[in-house]
Amino acid sequence: MKVSLMITCLCDSFFPEVGESFVRVLRRAGAEVSFSPDQVCCGQPAFNAGYHDEARRVARTFLKAFQEAEYVVSPSGSCAEMVRENFLRLFNRYPAELEQAKALSKKTYEFTEFLVKVAGVRSIGGRFDRKITYHPSCHMTRLMGVKDEPIQLLQSIEGLTLLELPRAYDCCGFGGTFSVKMPDISEAIVTEKAENVLQSGADMLVGADMGCLMNIKGRLEKMGHAMPVMHMAQVFDQAQGGL
């Protein structure tokens, strides 16, 4: 099982520690992990904002970086979905690249989905003594259909209590450029999400996408709540003994 990491801009530049946990968990699941330094952003911000020529330019570089990969795995459902679905739309009228995009689409996975469906992981093993609540990200759950895998894996960890997040499936209000284009609405949505997180009674928020997590965490902190927030990969990694 050879995995080429799709590290994502956020984990590369803002949250490298998430990337490290992500690598360790993949290795423990039996993957041989590689990293292509030619990778750039997947182009999602521009694609969603309606700038498709600009998105294509970035996506072309991205396509090249992963041509040789057996599996491409991402710690973000949103970025994985961009590559898996939207690349096909983006290169629809570009036959040569469309072929590459199709090939890439078939081998691209979100992290928990890969663990369960490809690596056959049933249990994370280890222990994590925390009361957590889980925010399921929109693109991962609705657009990719990865709903049960994260929950199944979290529940396999001893000592971990998974508390219900009220209205868990509601969007956190990030939405890429939406967050700065419609800041008032974005703030109102994330405030509701933050309140629900607090109401869950958990002492830690866990998610599988750093975009949503940085949004909710940023709001919680601004509201004066220093609740720890972790990516799923970090929880798995710590349960398995960390470094």
Next chain:
Amino acid sequence: MAAGNRDLHGRIQSAFRHPFLRKAVKSATNTLRDRKNVVTHDLGHWEDWRNLGMQIRNHVIENLDTYLQQFAKNMLQQGAQVHWAVTAEEALSIFQTIIDKHSAKLVLKSKSMVSEELHVNHVLEDRGIHAVESDLGEYIIQLAGETPSHIIVPAIHKTRQEVADLFEKDSGQKQQPDTASLTRYARQKLRQMFLDAPIGVSGCNFAVADPGAVALFTNEGNGRLVTSVPPVHVVFMGLERIVPTFRELDVMAKLLPRSATGQKITSYMSVIRGPKGLGEQDGAQEMHIIIVDNGRTRILANPKYQEVLRCIRCGSCLNVCPVYRQVGGHTYGWVYSGPIGAVLTPLLQNDLKNWGETAYLTTLCGACTEACPTKIPLHEMLIQLRLERTVSGATSSLERTAFRLWSETWGNPTLYKLSMKGGYIGQKPFMKEGHLEGGPTPLSAWTNSRYFPPIAKETFRDRWRKGEI
């Protein structure tokens, strides 16, 4: 047709100035979506029903000309008069002719989104004809001089107290702000009008092609009165509102009330096959159906948006939309709101530049697409609208430049790395206890309400290169 408010940011600010409105919308949409989840779960196989709904509506849209002709022919045979209106003006002038023929000064209406789209009430009012809404929600917003803020629940944004205040102003008497008293007031006011009005106007939830029939789903019984007490009944019908037979109507009857209000079936379902026949007790003496295009065939001809014609106006996408739930329907500027409004408004107005900004009222979370009983890919259409705005030059030059620079930099691995290094240095003035504060736009748009994480000293790729991972 353009009447409405084109200033998107002004509309957003106005929503935020009304905390009661926002609270009312949130709580009502929560009730509606929770009830929907219960009844769709009870029905079982909801995904199969949605697929069926989609197939039926697709089939109709692909064969629209045939079904419309069949419907018109059957309705004519059953004694109704059928009128075709390409534009809003044509629809209004047809309606005016009917009004003139009966010298009507009072027109009583039940709920119809098409008539909202045509601004029938305003036009009639300007001509000295009194048009009165008999649906309670519509009655309320008419008194308030507003447009509906929800497709199904037009006065969703009003609290009971606000309604009582409106009724007090209307009657000059004290009103109790409880539902029973408020309904009683409206009923008393409307009852006599049902008897006096020479013309009743309704919408059309579905037109059955064979045998010809107009089906209305209502909850207050006003629909039945409007269509049967006044001597003349006029139907405003969007031209895509067809189902082939009663068998398909049955599927729609499973999808619509469940998606709209979380009901298994509405309190009333009226099926009207024409004016009162010889020896029949009920029904209008004269029935007119105005089939309105008003931009729909333009949408039909555009494969990118054709699927939006599958919409059955259930409002389900509004109830789950995180944006709609925060700002309510008036933020969308015209008569249709929520995700469906964000798509339909620029398409029906045929104006991406002035109306296309509704396409930014979305986080692209996909909740609308997931909720839609006919599986319209709403969030994809919103991206498509954004794309067309960009391509047609409707976006700001600042934004265009930003994305061009972004793609030139981030499309190249070396420049990408350099930009992150630059960002690491550039962020220093805004660093405060491990996060960023303030900063220039667009950073400040974020930091006003949230902490922003700093770029790491050593990125993942640096660490990997050094062999640390």
